[in-house]
Ligand SMILES: Cc1cc2nc3c(=O)[nH]c(=O)nc-3n(C[C@H](O)[C@H](O)[C@H](O)COP(=O)(O)O)c2cc1C
């Protein structure tokens with residue numbers, strides 16, 4: 001079984017959950033598993049049997065760039081046997097993203113055999129600590145232990161021929177889609193330009209944030225970091241800066257990045 005693990009990940013959670021799927025498949029001797037970061041991959045996919053597609057949750061739905069990627073690079077002619085599993089990571093409460101992604105993929109004519117949301121560490125504390133305060137390492141570890149158990153449950157079912165879709169209220173899913181579309185128009189595109197700033201004394205002009213922004217929304221102009229209006233609010237830039245030079249609405253913050261956490265190593 002040839003599997004593609006398609007993921008977008010701003011701060012590392014969704015990628016890490018993708019690795020949990022991969023570990024499961026390798027343990028079951030399904031050795032052909034390709035991890036594909038959709039923010040950098042620019043080639044059509046062929047001959048996959050299973051595609052597992054995961055994004056973070058933004059305003060209760062999945063990240064739009066996954067829809068664009070699948071539409072552009074995955075078609076039935078090149079992947080005649082392909083079936084999908086969709087997942088999202090989210091920081092609190094409910095997410096409908098696994099279902100909005102399922103809906104989109106089903107409309108393209110693919111069969112979706114699994115869909116699930118996973119509660120992961122939240123990176124939203126920078127914007128609103130009341131919604132979900134920053135979790136400590138013990139809490140993060142517990143969340144990932146639960147995710148590992150849930151991935152196993154989902155995959156055991158799907159690989160044994162069952163369809164396993166985590167159901168949610170259809171009305172709330174539609175509501176989430178509407179709120180997400182409105183917020184994208186009203187705010188998200190301009191998120192970094194309106195709320196982020198960089199401390200020129202801390203910034204070493206290393207260009208890490210410029211190169212890592214998935215939307216090419218950041219530039220160094222006359223020695224200063226500047227943002228355009230093509231942001232997706234993925235939060236990667238502010239958490240990846242080696243100098244922690246970013247501020248949100250003028251306030252500095254403690255960074256979160258699953259890719260850089262020691263806990264990420266311990267979990268492997
Ligand atoms: C702009 C933004 C909006 C978010 N909206 C939600 C949300 O509506 N519901 C939720 O549970 N988590 C929300 N989150 C939290 C993220 O979905 C969560 O931390 C996710 O695991 C991040 O994945 P990543 O590390 O792969 O980027 C939001 C995060 C950001 C940055």
Ligand code: SF4
Pocket residue numbers: 192212213214215216217218227230231232233234235236237238
């Ligand atoms: S500028 Fe926007 S899209 Fe680019 S990394 Fe920062 S938050 Fe993400």
Ligand code: SF4
Pocket residue numbers: 198202203204205206207208209210225240241242243244245246
């Ligand atoms: S990553 Fe940080 S230090 Fe590097 S250019 Fe961006 S703001 Fe400056």
